[in-house]
Amino acid sequence: xxxxxxxxxxxxxAATRRLLQPQGPVILVxxxxxxxxxxxxxxxxxxxxxxxxxxxxxxKGESLGGLLSKYPLEIWGSCRPPKTxxxxxxxxxxxxxxxxxxxxxxxxxxxxxxxKAVADVIEAAAKGSAKKSQR
Numbered sequence: 007x008x009x010x011x012x013x014x015x016x017x018x019x020a021a022t023r024r025l026l027q028p029q030g031p032v033i034l035v036x037x038x039x040x041x042x043x044x045x046x047x048x049x050x051x052x053x054x055x056x057x058x059x060x061x062x063x064x065x066k067g068e069s070l071g072g073l074l075s076k077y078p079l080e081i082w083g084s085c086r087p088p089k090t091x092x093x094x095x096x097x098x099x100x101x102x103x104x105x106x107x108x109x110x111x112x113x114x115x116x117x118x119x120x121x122k123a124v125a126d127v128i129e130a131a132a133k134g135s136a137k138k139s140q141r
Contacts (some may be wrong), residue, residue: 010043015070018043026050031133036061037117054135057128060114062130065097 010018022043031054036044041061046057056063064073066110077098100107108127111117 010040010138015043019046022047023050026052031135033057033128033135035128036063037113038062039070042073055131057131058096058099059124060096063103065102065141 010021012018014090021099022034026047029052031052033045033055034053035047036042037059039060041058043065044058044061047053062070062073064070068076096107096109104140109118110116110123117124117137
């Protein structure tokens with residue numbers, strides 16, 4: 007787990023890189039702004055996968071500011087319970103990345119309101135990644 011200093015993106019990226027250095031295969035999990043941070047090192051040799059939880063997943067070369075200003079307002083719709091299980095922006099980002107979105111009722115801090123559900127999704131991703139690397 008990276009304890010990002012949350013002082014500046016470069017500081018948070020550096021903290022993530024320090025954590026990656028001594029590790030074997032890892033799945034980086036980013037929440038909110040952390041999605042932009044993990045995306046920077048997503049191609050590091052020991053990164054088996056990226057998981058975005060209520061996060062902003064920029065594409066290569068896309069800044070967080072650019073991401074926020076690039077898309078229509080409707081994709082930034084409310085994610086508050088019990089209105090939706092997957093908010094519009096998360097569905098949009100999953101479709102844009104051609105990835106699966108897993109929905110749960112909860113707030114933006116879903117890992118607090120639904121910790122077991124989040125842990126189960128992360129664990130399933132880790133197991134799936136391990137199976138792929140064994141092939």
